[in-house]
Amino acid sequence: MTSYLIKGARILGGEPTDFVIEEGVIRLAGVDTGAGARSSTSGDLETVDATGLIALPGLVDLHTHLREPGREDAETVLTGTQAAAMGGFTAVHAMANTEPVADTAGVVEQVWRLGREGGYCDVYPVGAVTVGLAGERLAELGAMADSAARVRVFSDDGHCVDDAVLMRRALEYVKAFDGVVAQHAQEPRLTEGAQMNEGELSGRLGLAGWPAVAEEAVIARDCLLAAHVGSRLHVCHVSTAGSVEIIRQAKASGWNVTAEVCPHHLLLTDELATSYDPIYKVNPPLRTAADTEALRAALADGTIDIVATDHAPHPLEDKDCEWAAAAFGMLGLETALSVVQETMVDPGLLTWAEVAERMSYAPARIGRVSDHGQPLEDGAPANVVLYDPSVRRVVDAAESVSLSRNTPYAGMELPGRVVATFLRGKPTVLDGKLA
Amino acid sequence: MKKHLLSAADLTREDAELVLATADEMRSLADRPIKKLPALRGRTVVNLFFEDSTRTRISFEAAAKRLSADVINFSAKGSSLSKGESLKDTALTLEAMGCDAVVCRHGASGAPHRLANSGWVRASVVNAGDGTHEHPTQALLDAFTMWRHLGPRNGGTLDGLRIAIVGDVLHSRVARSNALLLHTLGAEVTLIAPPTLLPVGIHSWPVETSYDLDAVLPKADAVMMLRVQRERMNGGFFPTAREYSRRYGLDGRRMATLQDHTIVMHPGPMVRGMEITADVADSARSVIVEQVTNGVAVRMAVLYLLLGGSEPAVGTTDGADA
Numbered sequence: 001m002t003s004y005l006i007k008g009a010r011i012l013g014g015e016p017t018d019f020v021i022e023e024g025v026i027r028l029a030g031v032d033t034g035a036g037a038r039s040s041t042s043g044d045l046e047t048v049d050a051t052g053l054i055a056l057p058g059l060v061d062l063h064t065h066l067r068e069p070g071r072e073d074a075e076t077v078l079t080g081t082q083a084a085a086m087g088g089f090t091a092v093h094a095m096a097n098t099e100p101v102a103d104t105a106g107v108v109e110q111v112w113r114l115g116r117e118g119g120y121c122d123v124y125p126v127g128a129v130t131v132g133l134a135g136e137r138l139a140e141l142g143a144m145a146d147s148a149a150r151v152r153v154f155s156d157d158g159h160c161v162d163d164a165v166l167m168r169r170a171l172e173y174v175k176a177f178d179g180v181v182a183q184h185a186q187e188p189r190l191t192e193g194a195q196m197n198e199g200e201l202s203g204r205l206g207l208a209g210w211p212a213v214a215e216e217a218v219i220a221r222d223c224l225l226a227a228h229v230g231s232r233l234h235v236c237h238v239s240t241a242g243s244v245e246i247i248r249q250a251k252a253s254g255w256n257v258t259a260e261v262c263p264h265h266l267l268l269t270d271e272l273a274t275s276y277d278p279i280y281k282v283n284p285p286l287r288t289a290a291d292t293e294a295l296r297a298a299l300a301d302g303t304i305d306i307v308a309t310d311h312a313p314h315p316l317e318d319k320d321c322e323w324a325a326a327a328f329g330m331l332g333l334e335t336a337l338s339v340v341q342e343t344m345v346d347p348g349l350l351t352w353a354e355v356a357e358r359m360s361y362a363p364a365r366i367g368r369v370s371d372h373g374q375p376l377e378d379g380a381p382a383n384v385v386l387y388d389p390s391v392r393r394v395v396d397a398a399e400s401v402s403l404s405r406n407t408p409y410a411g412m413e414l415p416g417r418v419v420a421t422f423l424r425g426k427p428t429v430l431d432g433k434l435a
Numbered sequence: 436m437k438k439h440l441l442s443a444a445d446l447t448r449e450d451a452e453l454v455l456a457t458a459d460e461m462r463s464l465a466d467r468p469i470k471k472l473p474a475l476r477g478r479t480v481v482n483l484f485f486e487d488s489t490r491t492r493i494s495f496e497a498a499a500k501r502l503s504a505d506v507i508n509f510s511a512k513g514s515s516l517s518k519g520e521s522l523k524d525t526a527l528t529l530e531a532m533g534c535d536a537v538v539c540r541h542g543a544s545g546a547p548h549r550l551a552n553s554g555w556v557r558a559s560v561v562n563a564g565d566g567t568h569e570h571p572t573q574a575l576l577d578a579f580t581m582w583r584h585l586g587p588r589n590g591g592t593l594d595g596l597r598i599a600i601v602g603d604v605l606h607s608r609v610a611r612s613n614a615l616l617l618h619t620l621g622a623e624v625t626l627i628a629p630p631t632l633l634p635v636g637i638h639s640w641p642v643e644t645s646y647d648l649d650a651v652l653p654k655a656d657a658v659m660m661l662r663v664q665r666e667r668m669n670g671g672f673f674p675t676a677r678e679y680s681r682r683y684g685l686d687g688r689r690m691a692t693l694q695d696h697t698i699v700m701h702p703g704p705m706v707r708g709m710e711i712t713a714d715v716a717d718s719a720r721s722v723i724v725e726q727v728t729n730g731v732a733v734r735m736a737v738l739y740l741l742l743g744g745s746e747p748a749v750g751t752t753d754g755a756d757a
Contacts, residue, residue, distance in 0.1 A: 195544075198635050198636075199635060199636050200635075200636030200639045201636070202634070202635070202636070203634030203635055203636040203637060203640075204611070204636070204639075204640075205544060205545065205568060206544035206545075206565070206566050206567035206568030206569065206608060206611060207544050207545070207566075207567075207568075208567075209634075209635060211635070275548075275552070276544075276545030276546075276548040276549055276552075277549075317521065320521075320523055320553075321521055321522055321523060321549075322522050322541065322543040322545060322546040322549050323543060323544065323545045323546075323549070324542075324543040324544065324545075324566070325522075325543060
């Protein structure tokens, strides 16, 4: 196995440091960085000039749609994990809304195995809360937890577990194996036919509104339920200022609630819907500038724990049509770190160390993933991303390694570029290309 | 004018007044024995209707034919659309056949906007009603009708006239386009509806709103009643049809509170006995039938102006000597 001498990388944005990646772990102490440096083992030693690059722990995404099984025309586990690697991720949680739904041990093990075989990024399947995502009865959560995939995160994402009794039972039941229920908070009756954020613009554009209250009401209820039964709740893709306030109160009360925000909700607003281009159609919808401000502040102060991509690939025909006919969702894995730099790091809201917390340590903790989300210390698993924050690039959808092209950032200039990603010491990306 | 007519907001005051003046010329044709002009000879207008709408389609068809354009009617029923063909493929097909203007009616808000801006067709696109978004030619024909009736006693403009638009504003593309266009033309618009049928964010529209029809009627110069679909009751927007009629319907008693010159309008199709009673619809104040006549003239003007008519469309005597 080749070893790597990383020269001059700024770990978490700190002082330039040399370190070695060998045998799947990081060696910081006693590194011989001289001209005749040799791997301490028998393999080759390759030098990576990381001058000016930031070294971060491999990113962990708690919310990815890999589409396999069932929609291999949109994405496969292989192409989705390649996109993840290109974005600096070493672990992703694959959502359950596949065909068939990931509601049995068999399906989650299949997805988990496909991730292992690809080798680009570890895949942690998310199990469905209810059979077929139908919201009627609990899926075999225990069987999925006990399977080879060791599922700890359960979600009906795409659908809300809106039945209060079912949600209560799910929250209670997963305590037996330290699981967490990740809720897609959307009151279904308030969002029938909903197309975009309800507000001034939806009225003007004649697109049915998705009101903030439909998200906030469910989050408030779920926080109260989680407190009542003493369980863990994770809130998916928080999109409104009001949701932030509810979560802030829940945390202040000491309740075990965590929350995520998507990159697109940090950067993009509902104004984009005026183009009627469904590339901007996503669920929950893009909100107002005031909401993006509140979300940034909440991510900065820790009210929102993590960034999760909600990477949602769709084939061209599902977006190349009228707004109402189009699918919800947008790509996110390959651009997440750039969007976080643009919205959080460059404006001074987060340090790189805090980015590591919100995009690696914390999502690994919430997902109970022990092999990822660890500090870049001597002897730690070599899950590492090297990132160049100094460049700017215009996003070109055609360059994506995802099977799909539905990035809302096409044509936009964003900062930064992932130069290299290492998964347990093996490069998945080198020189900005898949290794 | 812009190349496309997608929203009433696309029209400046100058544009809108040009349409009204051109429509006035077009309307004078109605008094001639031969109601046809050669202005668009050799041009092709496609009526692309994804939603049933007999009245709007035949209005556009009559308008195009009176300008000597070739007209192709393409409707969802009996075409490949019912077999699941996409908007894009339909557009590419039309483009391949060659057409100069596409008049598009679609159930999805923004579909004409997509047609115009996605590079699928080169033709001018006219929005003939999209979802719950807009219906700009309806607003133009409404403004034209108001201008003909109320303009002469108001210095030839709509400036300062009070227009009441009553009914299901939330789902009405007619209300949206009228609010924008009438504001552009200087009128003062009040939208009257139960609170459940006014959209969130309406405070940002250039209009007044009211829940009280009786308070608004005595000051109005024109009253436009919008159709209320009985299906809306299923969504719980109001308790019963009878309660709606009592609070927001225009009947003889309410009509009696109007000023002498006030006109009553309706974009059709009417639900007699729901938002408007038969005696009001058939009264001397009602200009509802004339709106239909004016619709043809306004759509002639729009097609003529969009397809590059820079010369006057109508000669001073007749086409041959002009």
